[in-house]
Amino acid sequence: MDRGVKILSQSPVWKKKIVVSGHDGAGKTELRSALLKLIKDRYGGEECISVDEDAYQVSLRITWKEGETAKKIDIWEDTENSYSRLKPLIYPYANIVLICLPLDLVRQDPEAGFEIALNRIETARHFTKDDDTYTSLFLVGCRSDLLLQQQSEPARDGGTSVSFIKRYDVRKEARRFTARHWLDGYLECSAVTGEGVSDVFDIILKDLVDQKRRNLHSQKTSCIIT
Numbered sequence: 001m002d003r004g005v006k007i008l009s010q011s012p013v014w015k016k017k018i019v020v021s022g023h024d025g026a027g028k029t030e031l032r033s034a035l036l037k038l039i040k041d042r043y044g045g046e047e048c049i050s051v052d053e054d055a056y057q058v059s060l061r062i063t064w065k066e067g068e069t070a071k072k073i074d075i076w077e078d079t080e081n082s083y084s085r086l087k088p089l090i091y092p093y094a095n096i097v098l099i100c101l102p103l104d105l106v107r108q109d110p111e112a113g114f115e116i117a118l119n120r121i122e123t124a125r126h127f128t129k130d131d132d133t134y135t136s137l138f139l140v141g142c143r144s145d146l147l148l149q150q151q152s153e154p155a156r157d158g159g160t161s162v163s164f165i166k167r168y169d170v171r172k173e174a175r176r177f178t179a180r181h182w183l184d185g186y187l188e189c190s191a192v193t194g195e196g197v198s199d200v201f202d203i204i205l206k207d208l209v210d211q212k213r214r215n216l217h218s219q220k221t222s223c224i225i226t
């Protein structure tokens, strides 16, 4: 646990919630750590950043100061093993849900990979449908360095034919999946090398700012058909 110096309590507060979901071992925890590192690198050292992680490691609160505004982002993680009674705590009021897709693993077994991602999307939509917060859903292609490494190696036959794996363009399929399931976008990074993490963070921040406008026309307003 890392405890920095607290931010002045009288600062105006901008508070957002992000949920990181996806396959078992997709890179959710690494992505949270990479985002934390990026925020620390960008917004200064210990003087203006505080970090709190809960005992179950499902929620991480990062607070930093930008101009006069204190910014807080709660980054929650929903793992395959999360107790089902935690889910109603993890998802509601999420501003963004990131569905992590381990590109190297999905390239080996696309059918199972996209099915798991779809299942996570349905879970996220189910647990956010009744609150009054706009929730953006992004698909995040994770472990992109492992994908590159894999593509430069001869394909091994692990149940799927070698020629199929060689031809299969997992990035293209991820983009198609994003469009087919009405997600807000497809992002990609390697949390370990840091490649693409700042682009992911910039898009997340932009989306969080744009949500203010979108909230005026919330997607969750109920309608009655007579």
Ligand SMILES: Nc1nc2c(ncn2[C@@H]2O[C@H](COP(=O)(O)OP(=O)(O)OP(=O)(O)O)[C@@H](O)[C@H]2O)c(=O)[nH]1
Residues within 6 Å of the ligand: 023, 024, 025, 026, 027, 028, 029, 030, 031, 079, 080, 142, 143, 144, 145, 146, 189, 190, 191, 192, 193
């Ligand atoms: N090379 C590389 N390895 C990664 C990357 N992201 C995650 N990993 C590795 O993949 C494994 C799983 O990463 P985690 O971040 O623990 O995955 P997770 O989704 O949190 O896993 P669960 O919480 O168990 O579901 C670890 O060995 C990580 O070091 C990445 O971008 N590149």
Ligand SMILES: [Mg+2]
Residues within 6 Å of the ligand: 028, 029, 030, 077, 079
């Ligand atoms: Mg994890």
